[in-house]
Amino acid sequence: xxxxxKFHNIGFTLCLAAFSASTYADEATLxxxxxxxxxxxxxxxxxxxxxxxxxxxxxxxxEISTPTRTKFESPFFTxxxxxxxxxxxxxxxxxxxxxxPKPPEIEDRAATxxxxxxxxxxxHAKFGRATAAMAAATVASGLLSxxxxxxxxxxxFDPDNLHALFGTAxxxxxxYAISKAPGEGHAGKGMVGGIAMGVAVKLTW
Amino acid sequence: MRNKASIMVILTxxxxxxxxxxxxxxxxxxxLLDFGRTKEVKPIDNEQYQEECKDxxxxxxxxxxxxxxxxxxxxxxxxxxxxxxxxxxDVDTLRIIHDYAVVNAADxxxxxxxxxxxxxxxxxxxxxxITKLRYIERKHDDIPEKMIKDNKDVKSLSYCDKCHTQxxxxxxxxxxVSIPNYPDWDD
Numbered sequence: 001x002x003x004x005x006k007f008h009n010i011g012f013t014l015c016l017a018a019f020s021a022s023t024y025a026d027e028a029t030l031x032x033x034x035x036x037x038x039x040x041x042x043x044x045x046x047x048x049x050x051x052x053x054x055x056x057x058x059x060x061x062x063e064i065s066t067p068t069r070t071k072f073e074s075p076f077f078t079x080x081x082x083x084x085x086x087x088x089x090x091x092x093x094x095x096x097x098x099x100x101p102k103p104p105e106i107e108d109r110a111a112t113x114x115x116x117x118x119x120x121x122x123x124h125a126k127f128g129r130a131t132a133a134m135a136a137a138t139v140a141s142g143l144l145s146x147x148x149x150x151x152x153x154x155x156x157f158d159p160d161n162l163h164a165l166f167g168t169a170x171x172x173x174x175x176y177a178i179s180k181a182p183g184e185g186h187a188g189k190g191m192v193g194g195i196a197m198g199v200a201v202k203l204t205w
Numbered sequence: 206m207r208n209k210a211s212i213m214v215i216l217t218x219x220x221x222x223x224x225x226x227x228x229x230x231x232x233x234x235x236x237l238l239d240f241g242r243t244k245e246v247k248p249i250d251n252e253q254y255q256e257e258c259k260d261x262x263x264x265x266x267x268x269x270x271x272x273x274x275x276x277x278x279x280x281x282x283x284x285x286x287x288x289x290x291x292x293x294x295d296v297d298t299l300r301i302i303h304d305y306a307v308v309n310a311a312d313x314x315x316x317x318x319x320x321x322x323x324x325x326x327x328x329x330x331x332x333x334x335i336t337k338l339r340y341i342e343r344k345h346d347d348i349p350e351k352m353i354k355d356n357k358d359v360k361s362l363s364y365c366d367k368c369h370t371q372x373x374x375x376x377x378x379x380x381x382v383s384i385p386n387y388p389d390w391d392d
Binding site: 072074075078080081148151154155157158159160202203204205 | 237240242243244317320321324325343344370378379380381383
């Protein structure tokens with residue numbers, strides 16, 4: 001018999017992994033105390049100096065002409081910007097879904113057609129569906145505009161790899177929650193999805 | 206109701222467990238609660254570092270190299286032959302810029318691009334050239350030579366600020382790139 005995997009346990013693991021990964025990345029080097037007062041210059045061997053001399057195209061950067069160009073203005077609409085605003089929009093919609101009014105749950109009997117209509121057309125349901133759609137669009141736009149930013153060989157602690165992992169997992173959890181609503185319990189799944197997407201945003205903000 | 210209780214248990218557990226990190230590393234909570242953007246490289250906020258470096262070249266942010274690289278670069282002997290130039294400075298100034306660079310190095314920074322530089326640089330390597338970092342090489346490998354080496358207004362990847370229009374602020378993203386003489390280039 002297969003052990004039953006509870007969704008909130010997966011969510012819990014995701015939360016921990018997110019925080020632990022962020023911490024691990026800088027674990028050994030987070031001592032940001034004031035600099036040491038005693039300074040000793042490390043000694044160099046002649047071998048290390050030769051390494052430093054390689055590939056020096058120009059001894060002074062002032063030798064390079066300063067290009068005359070008009071003031072550069074970043075384009076307003078870029079794939080990167082679209083992805084950013086879609087992600088933030090998803091979080092805003094997830095919060096709106098959580099606080100939006102919803103019809104009372106019916107647990108002890110089958111819902112009537114009128115009650116199903118009321119549930120489907122509630123603000124909570126509309127925000128929920130919009131959240132799922134925007135989450136999917138966020139993942140798609142991220143894949144398109146940042147396709148060269150994540151590399152498996154950089155490992156799990158690469159911030160973009162983690163961002164992609166949590167963003168995708170969060171979007172899938174939100175969509176799964178929508179597929180279970182109304183009727184079956186879906187609040188936990190949706191919230192885990194929203195938290196995972198929030199963690200994804202924070203990791204690369 | 207049961208779901209709400211589960212969520213509360215999850216969140217409380219996560220907060221309690223991670224509070225150990227928060228307690229141990231004061232800058233982690235700083236990063237966690239900092240809603241300012243940290244996706245690029247931390248801008249230079251040390252006037253002396255800025256001035257000393259800028260006298261000869263673009264002042265590279267400390268977050269562009271790991272601490273072990275800065276330790277090799279910023280010492281009296283190394284500065285006597287700083288990529289072919291004598292860049293000697295007095296001991297006190299050297300200590301200030303050395304310590305500033307080491308404390309804000311890529312492997313000690315929460316800024317995303319610095320973290321990426323740190324994770325892509327092998328732990329046993331101390332590259333001295335930013336242009337030789339695996340991450341930097343990979344980010345620039347699709348740019349044709351004619352736009353860099355053969356471009357009279359650029360000449361080398363070393364001159365970050367020739368194309369990265371907000372390099373001085375530590376911003377190196379694609380949206381702020383403008384290659385001189387190739388304004389229409391898009392990654």
